[in-house]
Amino acid sequence: MLVKAAIVQCGGYQPETISSAVERLLALLDLPWTGLWGGRRILIKPNLLTDKPPECAATTHPEVVRALVRLVKHHGGLPLVADSAASPVKLAAVWERTGFAAMCAEEQVPLISLEQAGAEMFNFRGVPFSIARPVLEADFIINACKLKTHLLTVITNAVKNIYGVVPGAQKTALHKHFPDPGSLGAFLAHLYSLVRPGLTVTDAVLAMEGNGPSSGRPVSLGFLAASTDGVMLDAVVSRLLGIDPTILPFLVPPLTDDAGALAARGVLMGDVAAVQGACAGFVLPATLPRRLIPAGLVRLLQPLLWSKPEFTAACIRCGRCVAACPAPAIRLPDTGLPVLDSAACIECGCCSEVCPVAAIVIRSSRLARLAGSLCRPVRVLASFLRKGK
Ligand code: SF4
Ligand code: SF4
Numbered sequence: 267m268l269v270k271a272a273i274v275q276c277g278g279y280q281p282e283t284i285s286s287a288v289e290r291l292l293a294l295l296d297l298p299w300t301g302l303w304g305g306r307r308i309l310i311k312p313n314l315l316t317d318k319p320p321e322c323a324a325t326t327h328p329e330v331v332r333a334l335v336r337l338v339k340h341h342g343g344l345p346l347v348a349d350s351a352a353s354p355v356k357l358a359a360v361w362e363r364t365g366f367a368a369m370c371a372e373e374q375v376p377l378i379s380l381e382q383a384g385a386e387m388f389n390f391r392g393v394p395f396s397i398a399r400p401v402l403e404a405d406f407i408i409n410a411c412k413l414k415t416h417l418l419t420v421i422t423n424a425v426k427n428i429y430g431v432v433p434g435a436q437k438t439a440l441h442k443h444f445p446d447p448g449s450l451g452a453f454l455a456h457l458y459s460l461v462r463p464g465l466t467v468t469d470a471v472l473a474m475e476g477n478g479p480s481s482g483r484p485v486s487l488g489f490l491a492a493s494t495d496g497v498m499l500d501a502v503v504s505r506l507l508g509i510d511p512t513i514l515p516f517l518v519p520p521l522t523d524d525a526g527a528l529a530a531r532g533v534l535m536g537d538v539a540a541v542q543g544a545c546a547g548f549v550l551p552a553t554l555p556r557r558l559i560p561a562g563l564v565r566l567l568q569p570l571l572w573s574k575p576e577f578t579a580a581c582i583r584c585g586r587c588v589a590a591c592p593a594p595a596i597r598l599p600d601t602g603l604p605v606l607d608s609a610a611c612i613e614c615g616c617c618s619e620v621c622p623v624a625a626i627v628i629r630s631s632r633l634a635r636l637a638g639s640l641c642r643p644v645r646v647l648a649s650f651l652r653k654g655k
Pocket of ligand 1: 592
């Protein structure tokens with residue numbers, strides 16, 4: 267079945283610029299929004315990973331969500347905004363620093379903590395987990411995700427953003443059960459299939475490249491994208507970034523049997539050519555080479571091919587990385603920097619996600635760096651060959 271996805275250029279986060287871009291996106295999708303939203307509870311799920319200001323590009327920009335809130339109201343819907351943050355970051359600080367507390371107060375829309383609103387239990391491969399009740403009770407979910415790189419899953423966009431419906435510290439604990447990209451990807455695919463947002467909107471006006479999802483570099487890609495099928499949207503944006511969607515560990519059953527064919531299954535409308543140009547040269551995470559190698563071989567090459575956290579002098583000894591580490595592989599001595607137990611580290615990147623001062627850098631082995639430098643020309647060649655078809 268053909269699914270629509272729309273991409274529009276968007277020059278900045280000025281309220282008028284964003285609202286006209288979001289209106290154009292929805293017009294391109296051409297759906298009966300009043301019929302879908304009128305009189306119903308519409309839960310908007312942004313990416314509120316951590317307590318950094320919008321210019322760090324770690325979280326969905328509040329102006330994108332403001333535009334969605336206004337459109338939902340315009341079509342007679344009852345919007346609410348809800349998310350949980352990475353453990354152990356305090357959600358109150360996230361709401362304040364990301365600008366969501368102010369925006370939701372101005373728009374008079376409820377801002378709900380998915381950590382404190384109750385939850386229902388589910389099970390995946392014998393591992394119990396919960397989904398926050400407001401998500402299960404919503405009539406329609408808008409997935410307002412941020413496009414970023416991710417050390418474990420290559421990118422985070424539509425499917426990965428849904429991880430936030432699992433409340434608080436459970437997210438860290440689940441990394442222990444699903445430590446490698448393959449098993450975490452399978453869990454994410456299962457979780458997404460339970461939640462199934464009705465609309466996904468990608469904020470890539472300012473995206474994040476390098477070692478995301480929290481400590482990478484903000485990069486201006488200047489676009490918003492949307493689709494009723496977030497799975498296809500992940501495939502589409504990964505293609506724009508020069509990433510083969512088949513390496514995204516969450517594009518697997520039950521979401522899809524053929525990640526490679528996903529992008530081709532939809533009708534892509536809007537400013538596609540202009541956005542393609544803006545995405546050239548997008549920097550992928552240092553862990554990417556490892557993600558390209560079959561799991562069995564990774565174990566064999568582990569001593570040579572690694573990307574691990576290193577603690578720098580910027581550290582303020584807050585202890586968040588210790589609390590966030592699922593291994594556990596970090597201890598904070600009485601003085602000085604945190605200490606890594608390299609053998610215990612599963613390279614999940616949770617520590618760098620929560621560091622408030624970007625004091626954790628991901629260092630890669632020589633072989634991983636070499637493999638990474640080879641990835642770029644291979645991606646450029648692959649994109650050249652695709653254009654030639
Ligand atoms: S040290 Fe960091 S990357 Fe390693 S397991 Fe702990 S949280 Fe994950
Ligand atoms: S490295 Fe970052 S998260 Fe860890 S103790 Fe230092 S400042 Fe806190």
